[in-house]
Amino acid sequence: MSNAHFQLQRDSYGQLVLTAENGTVHQGVTPVRAFPIAAPDEGLSLVNSEGHEVAWIDNLADLPPAIVQLIEAELASREFVPEIERIEAVSSFACPSTWQVQTNRGPAELILKGEEDIRRLSQTRLLIADAHGIQFLIRDLSTLDRHSRKLLDRFL
Numbered sequence: 185m186s187n188a189h190f191q192l193q194r195d196s197y198g199q200l201v202l203t204a205e206n207g208t209v210h211q212g213v214t215p216v217r218a219f220p221i222a223a224p225d226e227g228l229s230l231v232n233s234e235g236h237e238v239a240w241i242d243n244l245a246d247l248p249p250a251i252v253q254l255i256e257a258e259l260a261s262r263e264f265v266p267e268i269e270r271i272e273a274v275s276s277f278a279c280p281s282t283w284q285v286q287t288n289r290g291p292a293e294l295i296l297k298g299e300e301d302i303r304r305l306s307q308t309r310l311l312i313a314d315a316h317g318i319q320f321l322i323r324d325l326s327t328l329d330r331h332s333r334k335l336l337d338r339f340l
Contacts, residue, residue, distance in 0.1 A: 190239050192230075192251045200258055202230055202238055210238045215255045220263070221305060221321065228255065266292060267321045268312070271332040277339075280315065287320065294320060299339050310336075 189205040192213075199212040210232045218227030230239040244252050266287035275282040279298045284291070294314035296302070301313040310322040325333065 190230075192254050194254065200230075200254060204238070213238060214262075215241075215258055217259070221265075221309070221311070265319050265321050267323055268328075268332075270329060271335045274335050274338075279339075285320070292320075294318065296339070302339055 191203040193201055193203075195201050195211065200214070202210040202213045204210070210230075212233045213230045214233075216229045216231055217224055218229065225244040226242065228241040228244065229237045230241070232238050241247065241255075244255065247255075266289045268285045268287055270286040272284040272286060272291075274284075274296075279296055281296050283294045283296060285294060286292075294312065295316070296312065297315050303311045303313070305311055308323075308325045310325065312320040312322070314320065322328065322336075325336075328336070
């Protein structure tokens with residue numbers, strides 16, 4: 185289904201309801217990003233409660249502002265990926281280790297189970313999974329201060 189040929193609104197329970205161009209109504213749809221970190225505004229799928237795609241969005245910018253606002257609000261309520269801005273300290277250079285970090289959402293502590301939990305997404309971008317399943321993003325290694333890079337290099 186092309187991105188411009190549906191309507192989207194919230195029902196009285198706060199769930200998203202998609203009405204297709206042919207009049208088919210899909211209750212409780214959920215937006216899912218195809219590339220949440222590399223291209224967050226491109227390639228979104230709207231899936232129904234059974235997990236079946238009911239609409240595809242090439243680019244959020246192509247949609248009316250009211251629909252974009254609904255989708256972004258729904259995504260924000262589901263996605264939690266704090267960005268690490270500074271690594272203050274690590275408890276040990278052997279794993280598991282506890283990291284004290286500053287994120288774009290404030291100070292945090294993460295437990296790194298093993299070096300394999302640090303995933304390189306690109307030359308400058310890393311995704312770190314902590315022992316509790318929270319994903320922490322380092323958007324650009326070059327923006328980290330020298331102290332943070334030095335600590336991180338011990339694990340890469």
